[in-house]
Amino acid sequence: MLAALVFPLLAAAIAVIYVVGLHRRGRTAAGIGAIAAVTVLFGYLNQGKAIAGDWAWYVEHYRALEHLDLADYLGRPFGWITPAPTEPVYYSVASVLARASHADVGVLSWAATTLIYVPLGVAALMLSKLLTRRVSVAAASIVVAMLCGLTFTLSTQLVRQEIAASFICLAIALFVVRKPVVGGAALSVAILTHNSALIPAAAVVLSAFFARGDRVNAWRIIASALGFALLGALYLRVSGNDSYQGKSDGAVSVFTIGLDLLIVSVFLLLARDHGWPPYTRLLAYCTPVFVGFLVGVAAQPLPFLRMYFYLEGLRALMLVVIVGLSLRNVRFRAIAITTAVVLGFLYLHMRIANSPFEYQTGLFEAVFYSPW
Template sequence: MARILTNLAPERGTVSARLTGTRFVLGASLLVAFAMVSPALAAIASILLVVGIARRPTLAGFVVAAVITALFAWVNATKHIQGDWVWYTEHYRVLEYTPLIDYLGVGYLGVSAEPTEPLFYAFAQVVSVLSGASVPVLAVAVTTVIYGLLGCACVFAARSFRAGTWSTSVATIVGMTAGLTFTLSTQLVRQEIAAGLIAVAIVAAGYRRWPVSFLLLTAAVLTHNSAAIPAAGLVVGVLLRGRFRRRWLRIGLIGVVFYALGRFYLATGGDAAYAGQNNGSISPAVIALDVIVVVAFMVVTRRRVGANPVAAVVLLCIPAFYGFVLGVASEPLPLLRMYFFVEILRALMLVFICITVLRSRWRLILGIGLVAAAFFYLALRLAQSPFVYSTTLLDIVRWSPLFAPLGG
């Protein structure tokens, strides 16, 4: 009997190997066929499949962040030069042949590069010199920095709850697509970069990486001076984190202080500087969405926020960020400019909301729904944007080598 079993073993192994080989060939054939129909979707599916098999949540999060960043960079590279992007690109071309020391503080096209905000201009000069002042390269570089930073913040925020591969991936996608406003990543360029730096600084503070957080906050302020307000909010929130037993007392105190700072800012020159200016407004729908997100964040984390230091830091940043925004709300432009720092809190809060929701046994269906809702939100923002892109996310997904020769 043993001899018979021994003789059968190689045959079973051979059959198993043949089945495995057949499955591999079939899977590879299907993937190639899928790639011929939609290369973008096939590439994304392949990457996520490999990551899912690896079962490494942090790796999954970074791969997802890289895919989202690459798609956004592709779209931004085809954006028409409009709005603030006009002077950004013109200054970028000047930096190809102008020393930075001669450029800072000198007005050009009605805009002067402040000596107190040198980091972006130094970065732009390096890109300009290396690329021959290529505007698409600048768009890709800017998008990569902004969403690379935001992606890192989302991944590490998710991992602070020890989230699994699926939860980390979904939370990262939702945080990146429904967090910072994509259409403004090549408009409020310096501010969006500063916001990305602050997002990582918040997470680093939660992990008690104080030197990293301090360096990131410093870089944010040197990128856009308005980042000093959210940076101060983070510092105050961390300092007061354990000063009072009652959490709501701390939140209320921080909110009052930063509301007063907003009023003081306008009273000491802000009103004169911004009087009569109105470069846009915040949609009531967006404000309503943020209120829902804040309430949901407080509800889903009420039992875990004390145990999760990153969520605790985010909670203490809310009154500082919103308090200052309410303080300057009487002037449209400072309200508009400062409100975008709130978006990094939205991104991080969405991460925690997703992680909590996906603890359900229906996490697969819920995750797909959350991702679909996030992309729907992104599509709405793109549809309402006044900016023009030669390529959209839909164009990338539906492009096919099968139909390209036919013009499809």
């Protein structure tokens, strides 16, 4: 009670997750509460982010769309950007919001955050329900995946690609629960949001085909990884190696790569120890295919960086599996769940602290907001 008086927002979020968890469909209800809590937190942080980097041109185009017809906008140069007619999803949403809100930038930041984190959260919820019947474990796995999966600081930077990556995650979860038609629709949304999603979408379809058996076949993994590595090399050759010379949007840190290797290793060990249940097989096939393409484009930093963001989606889904399998039968579960969630927040805090972007409100200021 005293904590609720001191930190009302944090207490409200915990209470919502707890109360909806009492619903007869506890895991679903608690999952929806967790998704809403994290999305609201991220939306609040993004609303106060300084307009800089790629977010600046997104905002500039958004403001122009208040008066421009979408048909006159797509496919025509606007500054140094030419909006592709083959990527209409985001631009259509931005056009509607710009007219409805008189180009309020806060509305755009909330919409972008929602389009990224709700599909990702739903994908995590779908997997968590396959992993455990425990409401607390399901909610924790969703929270950790959303905090540590897709890079939050890029959610209002590489907006379209982050949206595409989120729908790729949703498609993977839909294929796992055997809803391929809806999964195909999610892949289509991803591709029509950012055309680079065509590569991971193809990888998901191939992996879904391979994952239909009861076991993980090493030869299929090797063959698909080599095939996509060659595809990556061919991509550089066709697109023109020289076109990437001197271009860079940054680089993936050694820490991030090392952490992802650790997550993949733990995921594979847990999956093997549990007999490769269906929710692990598709991810097990997707990972080497995604990595294979990365190896193929590794000669150029820009395409490597851009494609690495899709691998972050797999990181999020693997974290759902790792947290779910690790905590469902552990002793002192409350302590273990609290530790996992706290580590997730610490990881996110480090991401924000080390990013070049400025936020009006810090992470812990937002979480531990107090009127006193």
